[in-house]
Amino acid sequence: MPSVLALNTPSPADLWAMDREHALHPWTQFGTFEREGALVISKGEGCWLWDADGRRYFDSVGGLWCTNIGLGRREMALAMADQAERLAFSNTFVDMTNEPSARLAAKLAELTPGDLNRVHFTTGGSTAVDSAARMVGFYQHAMGRPKKQGIVARDHSYHGSTYLSQSIGKRPGDRVEEFRYKTDGIWHLSVPNPYRRPAKMTEAAFCDWLIAEFEALIAKVGADRIGGFIAEPIQASGGVIVPPEGYLKRMWEVCQRHDILFIADEVVTSFGRLGHWFASWDEFGVQPDIICTAKGLTSGYVPMGAVLFSDRIWDVMAEGGARWFSSGYTYAGHPVASAVALKNIEIMEREDLLGNATKVGAYFEARMKELAAMPLVGDVRGKKLMVCVENVADKETKAVLPDEANESKRISNAAEAMGLMVRPMGHLNVMSPPLVITEAQADFVAEVLERAIRQVTDELVREGFKLG
Structure with missing residues (x-):
């Protein structure tokens, strides 16, 4: 006689039906989903x-x-279980922390390029970009430049799906008429796609044109209104766009001249995707002011993200000691997620x-x-x-x-x-x-x-x- 457990175990068809009848998936195409399920x-x-x-x-x-x-790593599961038994949750708001979160912050500071020694933990890539964009405004205001709040991104970019991060991104198909998006204070430049550059234009000339476009935007809008520029080193969901040689370094140099913070969205390119902990410096020779990371940080075993930013930004925001950085997330620096991220990094180092x-x-x-x-x-x-x-x-x-x-x-x-x-x-x-x-x-x-x-x-x- 079948066990009670076996009788109550859903069949593959049952699972398909449960999902089809109750779940709203990210980026659901309703007609296809209702017809075919998942x-x-x-x-x-x-x-x-x-x-x-x-x-x-x-x-x-x-x-x-x-x-x-890779999936199915037993030591990752054990790291989760051990930490969950020891301390499943402790918030990191204001003046609280936990051991794995503190250790992970120090480890990330060790791995990041330059003086990116500060970490703001988030729940994933979208919230990392959201927080980074808000940090730009906070920093610029603390610098005495309250109007310098705007963000420049690129066409075909994807930076997440919160209200702010999706407004910053501009990937074809993401902007649907049923949703509203923030437009004030966000500007978009051309996608740096060499394959789709104008006919008969060399890649070097295309790069020159892209840089000139950025300079022209700054002249039109005013450097006093642009606080940050955000770019994936390689635009991932926007079409795996590898920019022309020298493009990112030259865009960074433009940012330096105009006191515009350079945000590297490395949600995809960090933690080994291109063979480096972070691709901005090692692959493209760019030292960002802020790096957003997620995904490979825990190899997908649990949700986690982080904003990695410079000591200089911290010093400006913290000057005088009176300000509050009033942004964050319940699960920021979650002890189980932090323990998993530490184990993930350990495996990556041990196995090269x-x-x-x-x-x-x-x-x-x-x-x-x-x-x-x-x-x-x-x-x-x-x-x-x-x-x-x-x-x-x-x-x-x-x-x-x-x-x-x-x-x-x-x-x-x-x-x-x-x-x-x-x-x-x-x-x-x-x-x-x-x-x-x-x-x-x-x-x-x-x-x-x-x-x-x-x-x-x-x-x-x-x-x-x-x-x-």
Whole structure:
């Protein structure tokens, strides 16, 4: 006779139905969701996932750019359990802290570049960006510049989904008419995408044009109204945009000349994605005033984020001792999350996962770029373990297929049927696998994705879509 537990255990179909009938997912497309529901994932180990029906997939998406050390690490679970038993919660408001939070703050100060020795803990990347933007205004006001509150970002940028962070970002598809967004005091510059630069313009000239655009905006708006500039070193969800050589350093230099704080949104690029703890300095030679981080900080095992900022900013905000930084979160510096982050960093150091990301990342990048020869592929770009394939209808004109072709989603569906997860975004297929990926697994991703692209290309041709 079946046990009571077995009788009460939902089947895969039950789980699918429960989710479909009750859950509102981030970025839900209502028609598709009501028709198809969601894929129910039940297990993860290393780079692999299993769904509720037992099918296995290689997760080249890395969760959402975040499962850096891989899933199923027992020592991570033990670190959670030990800390939860010892101290499950203690707030960090005003004059309270806890041991893991204090240790993590010191460890992050050790890892960050330059004088970024101060840490404001948050609950994730969105809240880190939200807090960083508010910190800019606080700092500038404390400097005696109360009007210098505005933030400059870029088109195709994604900086989170709080009201303020989504207003700062400007990714196609994120701005829907049903929501309102903050527009006052936020300005956007052109996306620094070399692949989509004006025809016949060299990459160097494109870079010059982008810098001139920033200078022109400052002249128009007034440097006395712009407090900060925010940039992902590589625009992740905006299309894995690697900027022209020298772009970030020159944008930083413009900021320095006009007393504009440089915020590096490293929610994706930090903790090994590009083979460094932080990419701003090590990959691009830029010393930010503020770094936002999350995702790889805990490898997705628990939610956590942080704003890492300079001693100089702290000294200005703290001068005189009378001010209150009246912003924060109940779960900031959560002891369990802090313990997990410390264990995550320990594993990364012990196993030299930055080294593996550098070595295998270069191999993965090279294997992905072999796909550029395919008729449907216009561009393959990225660095190390952060790569995307842009699909086009015509390689020469770079024209994309009409939306009804839905080629990127069809490619991800085909790959999924072959045991590989890639992320469809517009006309892109994006990959950000865990740092523990091997060269053999990189080959698997490249080979399966190639088969999926060929399959969808054949389907599109049969359906009458013209491919140049």
